[in-house]
Amino acid sequence: MQRRKNQNAELRKPEILEGYYHVLIDEGLEGASISKIANHLDIHPSLILHYFKSKDNLKQSLIGLMVSKFKSRHLLKFDHIEDLDKRFEALIDMLFSYEWSRTVDPGVHFGFYYQSFRDDNIASIFREMFRWLRDHICEALVEFHANGIIQIKDPIKIADYIVTLMEGLEFHAHFLGHGDPFETFAETAKQSVYTLVKYKLPRE
Amino acid sequence: MQRRKNQNAELRKPEILEGYYHVLIDEGLEGASISKIANHLDIHPSLILHYFKSKDNLKQSLIGLMVSKFKSRHLLKFDHIEDLDKRFEALIDMLFSYEWSRTVDPGVHFGFYYQSFRDDNIASIFREMFRWLRDHICEALVEFHANGIIQIKDPIKIADYIVTLMEGLEFHAHFLGHGDPFETFAETAKQSVYTLVKYKLPRE
DNA sequence: CAGCAATTATTGAACGGTCGGTGAATAACT
DNA sequence: AGTTATTCACCGACCGTTCAATAATTGCTG
Numbered sequence: 001m002q003r004r005k006n007q008n009a010e011l012r013k014p015e016i017l018e019g020y021y022h023v024l025i026d027e028g029l030e031g032a033s034i035s036k037i038a039n040h041l042d043i044h045p046s047l048i049l050h051y052f053k054s055k056d057n058l059k060q061s062l063i064g065l066m067v068s069k070f071k072s073r074h075l076l077k078f079d080h081i082e083d084l085d086k087r088f089e090a091l092i093d094m095l096f097s098y099e100w101s102r103t104v105d106p107g108v109h110f111g112f113y114y115q116s117f118r119d120d121n122i123a124s125i126f127r128e129m130f131r132w133l134r135d136h137i138c139e140a141l142v143e144f145h146a147n148g149i150i151q152i153k154d155p156i157k158i159a160d161y162i163v164t165l166m167e168g169l170e171f172h173a174h175f176l177g178h179g180d181p182f183e184t185f186a187e188t189a190k191q192s193v194y195t196l197v198k199y200k201l202p203r204e
Numbered sequence: 205m206q207r208r209k210n211q212n213a214e215l216r217k218p219e220i221l222e223g224y225y226h227v228l229i230d231e232g233l234e235g236a237s238i239s240k241i242a243n244h245l246d247i248h249p250s251l252i253l254h255y256f257k258s259k260d261n262l263k264q265s266l267i268g269l270m271v272s273k274f275k276s277r278h279l280l281k282f283d284h285i286e287d288l289d290k291r292f293e294a295l296i297d298m299l300f301s302y303e304w305s306r307t308v309d310p311g312v313h314f315g316f317y318y319q320s321f322r323d324d325n326i327a328s329i330f331r332e333m334f335r336w337l338r339d340h341i342c343e344a345l346v347e348f349h350a351n352g353i354i355q356i357k358d359p360i361k362i363a364d365y366i367v368t369l370m371e372g373l374e375f376h377a378h379f380l381g382h383g384d385p386f387e388t389f390a391e392t393a394k395q396s397v398y399t400l401v402k403y404k405l406p407r408e
Numbered sequence: 409c410a411g412c413a414a415t416t417a418t419t420g421a422a423c424g425g426t427c428g429g430t431g432a433a434t435a436a437c438t
Numbered sequence: 439a440g441t442t443a444t445t446c447a448c449c450g451a452c453c454g455t456t457c458a459a460t461a462a463t464t465g466c467t468g
Contacts, residue, residue, distance in 0.1 A: 006417050006462050028322050030234050033453065044419050046456090051417095055454060107321035114318045116378070117311035118232050123378075130379045157392050160380055164389075168372035174320070174327075175334045176364055185368075188361050196396055210436050210443050237427065248445050250429090255443095259428060415464070426453070436443070 013051050016041065017062050021108065024062075029111045034058075063112055063122060066104055067129050075100060076136060084149050085202060091140060092193060095166050096186040106170055134159045141197070150197040158197060165189050217255050220245065221266050225312065228266075233315045238262075267316055267326060270308055271333050279304060280340060288353050289406060295344060296397060299370050300390040310374055338363045345401070354401035362401060369393050 007015070019041040023032045034055060038045040052058040075094055081087040094100050116123035138159035144150045152158050172185050194201060211219070223245040227236045238259060242249040256262040279298055285291040298304050320327035342363035348354045356362050376389050398405060 008416080008463090012417085028318075034455090035452080045454090046420080047418060049455065107318075110314075110318045110321060113378075114232075114311075114314045117314060127379050134380060157389075160376065160389060161392055161396065163380065164372040164376045164393075165369065167375045168368040171371045171375075172364065172368045174317075175331050176338060176367065185361075185364060188365055189368075192365065192396055192400055195399055212437095212442080216443080238429090239426080250446080251444060253429065257429095409468105411467090413464100413466080415462105417462070418460080420459070421457095423456075424454100427451080428449105429451105430447105430449075432446085432448105434443100434445070436441105438439100438441075 009051060012047075013061075014065075016048055016051060016058075017065055020058060020062055021105075024108050024111065025105050028107070029115070059115075060121065063125060066109075066112075067125055070103060070129060071132060073103065075103075084144065084147050088144050088149050088199065089201075091137075092190055095137070095162060096169060096190050098182045098186075101166075101170055101173070101182070106174065110170075130163060134163050137162055150199045152197050161196065162193055165193065213255060216251075217265075218269075220252055220255060220262075221269055224262060224266055225309075228312050228315065229309050232311070233319070263319075264325065267329060270313075270316075271329055274307065274333060275336060277307065279307075288348065288351050292348050292353050292403065293405075295341075296366075296394055299341070299366060300373060300394050302386045302390075305370075305374055305377070305386070310378065314374075334367060338367050341366055354403045356401050365400065366397055369397065 016037065020032065020037050023037050023040050027036060034048050035045045038048055048058065052061060076091065078087045078090045078094075081090055112122065113126065116126050134156070138155045141150065141152060141155045141158055145152050145155065166189075169182075169186060169189060173182055177185070193199075220241065224236065224241050227241050227244050231237075231240060238252050239249045242252055252262065256265060280295065282291045282294045282298075285294055316326065317330065320330050338360070342359045345354065345356060345359045345362055349356050349359065370393075373386075373390060373393060377386055381389070397403075
């Protein structure tokens, strides 16, 4: 039995959170107990409570981490694309892409959404996150509109619509996917957005 | 202390399921234990296990009940409306209505959706349910199309889209609602459907 | 740089509580 | 009398949590 090296909080805390995340994928919110997390990480259960004072705190910390990762994503930055048409398409493509939808395991994010129904703190964190995304899209839409790429009346409504459809994509993949790849339905979703903002896809 | 009357399985089982449902709303999937359900119904915990052999069976039973209620809803029958335009609008109005969205408590249905990520049985039940709805809508679309009310190419895709948007509505209400009534965003969703099927709303 | 104290990381043992579940006892109905 | 409804008394397992013991690391001091 090899003696375990000591690590400091800076290293341990993220390690535990990642362990929690993985146990969450396998066992779900109900099954992800402290001892299971400890077992998965091959450490003592008490160590988890040493760093995170309580189970609830652990949960909140993971949510915080996920949200901050979500926000710090560079995936929505397309300033490097000169052609505005192409830039707009790149944005839409990303929002309805498989890659984007899998920045977080869908089971885990679904679980936390569910938590938000009975935990006001979690609810407000997610509300804030989605509004952040909505506003980000909204700003982009206004700019594209100003440059004549698209035509919209109410940018907030459109941004709301896009975020909603983006989330719906996850739902569709899980419950209505016919074995078709993710992209099949994503195409339909994108078309509907293009129609809504009166964007003519320049077929090449 | 008044002595409790005996009831038979036919009465008790639904009673327990309803109790489970209510505890589920208050406590969530993790908190809805057998003893809490028993307490809520003012009966002995063992009685629940007498009727439903296990906790898992209880859960599956409630899901089965919810799905069957969902399917037996008369809410989607609009044959009595003669005018086909009005009938089409009535269908769309219903699908994006508050009433329809609240046939089941959103927290509860969200919880079961979450379960479906780790329980293949539950997953297939919900997949089947949503495909049933999708097909129902699909058939309606084909008929409206045949009668020249709408114009569509791929009815299944459109039906998929409508179901997805309908579910997205729930998401939107929970995470992006600005205090506006449910109907505000529902209107946007409906408009997008109308556009997609080339339906001109006859403004009166 | 040595040595020792303070701090931190990690383990260990034990807690009260609740969980789902069992099997037998009792009460009520048929 | 036999079946069914209901309660009762337990069970082992696991839950999150606490607090003390021990091992490693850090930091101060002379």
